[in-house]
Amino acid sequence: MxxxxxxxxxxxxxxxxxxxxxxxxxxxxxxxxxxxxxxxxxxxxxxxxxxxxxxxxxxxxxxxxxxxxxxxxxxxxxxxxxxxxxxxxxxxxxxxxxxxxxxxxxxxxxxxxxxxxxxxxxxxxxxxxxxxxxxxxxxxxxxxxxxxxxxGLLREQGLIERRQAFQQDPAAQRTFLQELGIDPAPGSQLISLFAYENAGLASWLDVLAADARPTHLLVPEGRILGDVARWLGADALTAGALQVRGSLTVQVIPFVRQDQYDRLLWCCDFNAVRGEDSFVRAQWAGRPMLWHIYQQEEDIHLDKLDAFLALYTKGLSSGAAEATGGLWRAWSAGLPIGQHWLAARKHWAELQRHAQSWSLEQALQADLATALVQFYRNWL
CATH class of the missing domain: 3.40.50 (Rossmann fold)
Structure with missing residues (x-):
């Protein structure tokens, strides 16, 4: 049956x-x-x-x-x-x-x-x-x-192929971003930030603002907005807010439906995500990323973080693996990450290649929905 x-x-x-x-x-x-x-x-x-x-x-x-x-x-x-x-x-x-x-x-x-x-x-x-x-x-x-x-992981049929086609189509990316009111300056690196409250954010924003390369930071409405507002010296931030500090442009965007969020991740050069759903979608985006794991009692979430890092950093050079681990662990501990970010940037080309290969490697496994259906068939 x-x-x-x-x-x-x-x-x-x-x-x-x-x-x-x-x-x-x-x-x-x-x-x-x-x-x-x-x-x-x-x-x-x-x-x-x-x-x-x-x-x-x-x-x-x-x-x-x-x-x-x-x-x-x-x-x-x-x-x-x-x-x-x-x-x-x-x-x-x-x-x-x-x-x-x-x-x-x-x-x-x-x-x-x-x-x-x-x-x-x-x-x-x-x-x-x-x-x-x-x-x-x-x-x-x-x-x-x-x-x-x-x-396995949740992955719809043809997801990787759709993502690859979209990332190879700059016009489609521009059109999508414009529909959300996003117009980054030429040459800007595009970063998405979806995270829990984090005391380590200010040090990262300081480094991005002082960088020679411009950054356009997209912040969906969520819990991290209070920390962003404090760094900007603003009372509160709502969707549509756009402020510039040095080389950093901060833009608050509305909470979007899931298919739009997927494409937003596909557009970005780097994605900071949280929890579980956005964490998996960032992996399918094939871009370097930063995970803010959900905090649990007695810090058992840090064991989960280390377990994932042990898998994810396999195949990276020792320098890239160390920089990635330092960045992720500091972020999930709420510590300053500015210097960790600069360390990771030294291995940027390697981290980009690795994110692509990790995504393709994970896509070789059966997806979660298919695995559930197969489990039911075997159970029958």
Whole structure:
């Protein structure tokens, strides 16, 4: 039996504004578009979802967007029949009545916990293993990842080819940027900045402002804006703001839908990203990048950072690997990164080549949606 014509439920609780809903919204659309399954996406915060999909009506309990049935996940569960495949995104707890509905099915559903992305070695050993059981229903671990033996990364069909064609078409890039009101000066390096609050930002902006080469910094609305405003000496920044300090032009842009954000990353020479969704999309952009990992208690996020760096910097020269590691670790610790940025710039051509090859290497693995569908087929 194929996955086609099956019903899938994806449950998402919005914890960090956009990361959780960003991943599940991409996954839901891809399952519908490429695998022919019916998807209900249950979301507890439609206001946050609206930023990614402006067509969303936050007051509706049920609506259809881009082929996906979007359901509001209320605090007081009103009941619903259980699907053939149930995905609890990022270990969210399913409603008790829904779990009962799963157990009451004649054929219990496949129940998976779609976990957070990690490059740690133990992920390969745990991926696909049984987890807890609720009555007759067994839950399984499903781990996205960068190595064979994991669930891979979200990647739509033809994504790499579309990205390459776009990056080889300067006219298409100019048109896209102009549509967002972005007009960088000739010869400027274009950098995107999407990050959590970070005390280390000022030192980076100081270096960019003093650089001989002009930089156009694009800052989508988000949590880092307060730090940018303090460095500029501004009270507050909103979309449309544009200020120049030395060689640095800072432009605040509106929060954009996911396909636009992808192309924005493709246009930029360097992308600073955060969390999980934008982190993966920056890798598909094939450009040098900087990851602001989500902070966790007891600094366990730094273990995850080191695990990814160990994979990502393989094949780099010792100097480039050291500069990359220094930059990323300082950034995620909130330390000044100006000197680390200058160290990385000394290896720029190598870092550009490496970002391209890393993207192509990761694209050799099955994508996350395909891996989920294959897991379901094997389970049957």
């Amino acid at each position: 194929a996955a086609t014509n099956t019903r899938w439920d994806i449950f998402c609780t919005v914890v960090d504004n956009y990361g959780d809903i960003g991943v599940t919204w991409r996954l839901a659309r891809q399952l519908v578009a490429e695998h022919g399954v019916a998807v209900r996406l249950w979301v507890d915060d439609l206001r946050a979802f609206e930023r990614l999909c402006p067509e969303i009506e936050p007051g509706l309990a049920q609506q259809r967007q881009q082929g996906v049935e979007v359901r509001h996940w209320p605090q007081e569960w009103v009941g619903a029949d259980a699907a053939d495949v149930v995905i609890a995104a990022f270990a969210c707890q399913l409603p008790g009545p829904y779990m009962d509905a799963m157990a009451e099915r004649e054929q219990p559903p496949l129940w998976m916990n779609l976990d957070y992305l990690s490059a740690e070695d133990w992920v390969v050993g745990c991926h696909g293993l049984p987890s807890v059981k609720y009555r007759s229903v067994q839950k399984f671990f499903f781990f996205p990842g960068f190595q064979p033996g994991t669930g």
